[in-house]
Amino acid sequence: MNVGIIGPGLIGGSMALDLRLRGFAAEVTGVEKDPVASDAALRLGLVSAVLPLQECVRRSDVVVLAVPVDAAIILLPRVLDLVEGTSKTVLDVCSVKEPLCKAASSHPARKRYVATHPMAGTEYSGPWAAEPGLFDGRACIFCDAEASSPDALEVAERLYDVLNMRVSRLPASDHDLHVAYVSHISHVTSFALALTVLDKERDEKHIFDLASGGFSSTVRLAKSSPVMWKPILKHNRENVLEVVDTYIDKMQAFRDAIADADEQRLGELITEANRIKRILK
């Protein structure tokens, strides 16, 4: 099976590596406008050729859109135009799904498209960040699967099976709400934490010296790229805002308990937060 990766960066490039290594893909070609990234994707062996969009889609049985969500919304109808009347499968891997499902909804080739969200990644981006095994054991959500044709779904399932992902299904609107809670908010809180510490700690050496493992892991996501995260926060705005507001309320509750030296309330808040242990190892 030939695979075309539009945007062979962290996610697309990691897919490319494992799909070829594990025998799913006979050939992986890519589309990449940026000449530096294109060169890297070739040199790192993520793709065997970088092609114009039309040529890449023509040569591929499966086309994976692995670009930031704003670019994906524009590209998806164009790719569907190119696959209309064929048995090719088109996937995207964005972490916001409703705007993509909407962008495809009235397209005559809608059934060739499977909206997927492989929930894996790191705080790095670009072809340099691609790594084998990135998806192993993680969750992948298929959204509005009933709008995709059974054979396209089957190809997508096989692809994610090769990547060792646990696939489940959700309506796009549910997905976007849940990821606001368990993924998008973590990025906003990390960005805010980085800004706070950079603001307060003029002496960067102190940050470096004093940052224990706790700080590093909490602030890790603050390294994430604005190219990816600006459009996510924009396109999942309503859901993210709701969670951000709840979060600010919780911070305020802590603030008040600390200000009042209310040890009982502090203990209650921390004990309640500890319940996360039951869910996450």
Added chain:
Amino acid sequence: MNVGIIGPGLIGGSMALDLRLRGFAAEVTGVEKDPVASDAALRLGLVSAVLPLQECVRRSDVVVLAVPVDAAIILLPRVLDLVEGTSKTVLDVCSVKEPLCKAASSHPARKRYVATHPMAGTEYSGPWAAEPGLFDGRACIFCDAEASSPDALEVAERLYDVLNMRVSRLPASDHDLHVAYVSHISHVTSFALALTVLDKERDEKHIFDLASGGFSSTVRLAKSSPVMWKPILKHNRENVLEVVDTYIDKMQAFRDAIADADEQRLGELITEANRIKRILK
């Protein structure tokens, strides 16, 4: 050299392990009031005996106070009473230092005490959480070192050298301010994140399924024990409050940029947050 660990839990127990394994300590005994923890510390081989405080201090050349900061403030003068007139060294390992330095300041045996903060740990606690190598390569801060006698400082330096820590010195008040920025705030933001997600996501299965690595690492510290963190937030109240207020302002800035769909501002905020990359790998 004989070492006495008051509170052989995560920090004290991990020290006990490496100090004996690496030949610094001939014998490690402990003080532990809780019978379950005491039994575990013995069974796990962290200490060779659990003794009454007086007996443990009598047998030890170095006494390490490894209990939550509220307990340490009460115990420190009692331990200094017991070492008065001897050449024993007393350390504490708390992450707030000013209240401890104050508690010791007028004690006749003040010079036997070295205020230290080995910046290492995990979100777990108790003797079960002790692990070898916990301190390797991490930073350790000595506070108000000029109030300690040179020979006590030398013992403390040798001890942390065996633990492979990078020792530096700060006034206690500076230390408490800096750790509010790079450690205590991370715990508060993690607690608030856990509360938010637990509140919003009634269906715990969704948290488990959808939580990608990003969420897990950001929320990890929310598993931290209230027994340790309630007193830290209380005793470093002024500093923590200042950082929490700045942090809430930064969250509000993100909130407003998202609400206004102000992409330029969002991009600026994220790009500014990304500067943390230059400091932390």
